[in-house]
Amino acid sequence: MHTKAAHNAARHLLAAIACGLAVPGAAAAAQPAMSKAGIPAFDEAMLAPDYWIGRLPAPDAVLLDAPATAAQRVAAYAPGGGFVDVRKLPATLTRDQVLDWIRGAEQQTPVKLAVDDAGHPVGPDTLQVLRDATAAGQVAATAPARYGLAVRRAALRTYPSDRVFYASLDQPDFESLTAGTLFPGEPVLVAHMSADGRWLLAVTTQGPAWVRADDIAIGTADAVFGYAALPPGRVVTGDHVVTVHTRELPALSQLDLDMGVALPRADVPPDEPVNGASPYASWPVRLPVRQADGSLAIRPALIRRSADTAPGYLPLTRANIIRQSFKLLGERYGWGHQFDARDCSGLVAETYRSMGLLLQHSSGLQGTSTALKHRVFTAADTHAARVKAVREAEVGDLVVVPGHVLMIIGHVNGEPYVIQDVPYAVFKDPATGALRRTKLNQVSVTPLLPLYADDEKTYVDAMTSLVQPTRR
Numbered sequence: 001m002h003t004k005a006a007h008n009a010a011r012h013l014l015a016a017i018a019c020g021l022a023v024p025g026a027a028a029a030a031q032p033a034m035s036k037a038g039i040p041a042f043d044e045a046m047l048a049p050d051y052w053i054g055r056l057p058a059p060d061a062v063l064l065d066a067p068a069t070a071a072q073r074v075a076a077y078a079p080g081g082g083f084v085d086v087r088k089l090p091a092t093l094t095r096d097q098v099l100d101w102i103r104g105a106e107q108q109t110p111v112k113l114a115v116d117d118a119g120h121p122v123g124p125d126t127l128q129v130l131r132d133a134t135a136a137g138q139v140a141a142t143a144p145a146r147y148g149l150a151v152r153r154a155a156l157r158t159y160p161s162d163r164v165f166y167a168s169l170d171q172p173d174f175e176s177l178t179a180g181t182l183f184p185g186e187p188v189l190v191a192h193m194s195a196d197g198r199w200l201l202a203v204t205t206q207g208p209a210w211v212r213a214d215d216i217a218i219g220t221a222d223a224v225f226g227y228a229a230l231p232p233g234r235v236v237t238g239d240h241v242v243t244v245h246t247r248e249l250p251a252l253s254q255l256d257l258d259m260g261v262a263l264p265r266a267d268v269p270p271d272e273p274v275n276g277a278s279p280y281a282s283w284p285v286r287l288p289v290r291q292a293d294g295s296l297a298i299r300p301a302l303i304r305r306s307a308d309t310a311p312g313y314l315p316l317t318r319a320n321i322i323r324q325s326f327k328l329l330g331e332r333y334g335w336g337h338q339f340d341a342r343d344c345s346g347l348v349a350e351t352y353r354s355m356g357l358l359l360q361h362s363s364g365l366q367g368t369s370t371a372l373k374h375r376v377f378t379a380a381d382t383h384a385a386r387v388k389a390v391r392e393a394e395v396g397d398l399v400v401v402p403g404h405v406l407m408i409i410g411h412v413n414g415e416p417y418v419i420q421d422v423p424y425a426v427f428k429d430p431a432t433g434a435l436r437r438t439k440l441n442q443v444s445v446t447p448l449l450p451l452y453a454d455d456e457k458t459y460v461d462a463m464t465s466l467v468q469p470t471r472r
Contacts, residue, residue: 233265
């Protein structure tokens with residue numbers, strides 16, 4: 001049944017799951033004046049990073065040094081850290097383990113699988129087709145694990161399928177089978193293959209999911225984890241950087257690299273061409289390539305010296321936190337890294353990844369990870385205590401609410417402001433007192449205190465955790 005009411009209910013539920021958003025509701029006390037952009041207490045000057053950096057007393061002070069950020073990366077793979085240490089998974093896989101990963105892949109998104117891209121309802125027959133594609137009945141009693149490296153930005157899926165589904169047709173920004181993204185050079189354990197042979201069940205640092213077979217190069221454990229352990233030679237510090245175009249090695253031509261991707265240096269003579277071009281005006285790096293038989297090879301590629309990269313992780317300073325996050329300002333919201341973009345957790349994860357910290361792929365994990373210092377909030381915390389906490393929060397602190405995360409970028413007249421990647425921002429209209437949904441659908445700057453999470457509760461009252469990544 002697909003009545004208008006049912007569609008509205010599905011839309012509101014999805015929004016709540018995806019980003020902790022609200023819908024128009026009851027009236028309440030007036031808020032600061034609404035700007036023409038539909039955001040209260042906002043001035044266009046706030047869209048410049050220097051506005052916020054200039055308000056800081058010591059913007060370039062190093063908050064965590066290189067050993068401290070390295071220790072945090074190790075802690076991220078420890079129990080409770082939120083990352084899967086693929087190296088420590090069993091080298092011999094059992095049927096029960098693989099079947100458990102197949103079921104786990106199905107749970108990698110909260111977006112309901114309800115309709116296809118034509119609006120047709122998903123019934124038992126469609127679900128059975130998707131499940132048959134996993135070839136769960138063909139899992140061997142035992143099998144050796146295989147290993148691989150992602151050779152490009154690769155979509156992760158809950159089922160081995162390119163078919164597109166949604167919770168409702170009016171929510172096309174949230175695709176139901178989206179399970180995240182792999183980045184070039186990320187290691188995976190390959191546990192199984194789909195019925196058609198086009199997809200691999202991969203266990204990544206984020207957990208199990210399906211990835212296209214041609215996005216993974218298969219190699220030995222030593223080759224895969226040896227590459228992943230190499231120190232960074234160049235770290236991508238722009239929103240996106242691409243390798244230099246080359247006809248000689250198309251697999252490494254204009255390869256898309258997201259913020260925070262770290263690549264080992266390639267040691268090549270400055271007078272020896274790399275893929276048809278001199279390396280003297282570029283940075284030579286090493287990247288995985290999938291050969292014709294699917295096997296792994298490591299080849300050099302070039303990144304222009306003019307591209308936004310660094311020789312290692314950036315210093316973890318408040319100025320860099322603001323500069324890096326503002327490089328994504330205005331980017332389209334991308335659920336699970338769809339549309340070559342990021343979502344709320346991707347925004348903060350890639351900002352911190354460029355400075356050497358590992359933040360998890362979901363807001364929920366970011367709010368609970370034992371690798372990050374955080375203060376947990378419960379029903380016992382009063383509104384006043386919550387407001388006091390966010391007013392005292394520092395630049396780079398994360399406000400976690402169910403399904404969403406926002407990052408503190410500073411204070412104006414004592415009031416906290418955030419950068420967030422969000423489909424909608426919800427405030428009380430000062431003229432009417434009614435909730436107003438301002439469609440942003442991008443990385444945006446807003447005040448924190450006026451934001452609502454549902455018809456009656458503000459984000460501050462819905463806050464479950466205040467994460468402090470820059471403190472030990």
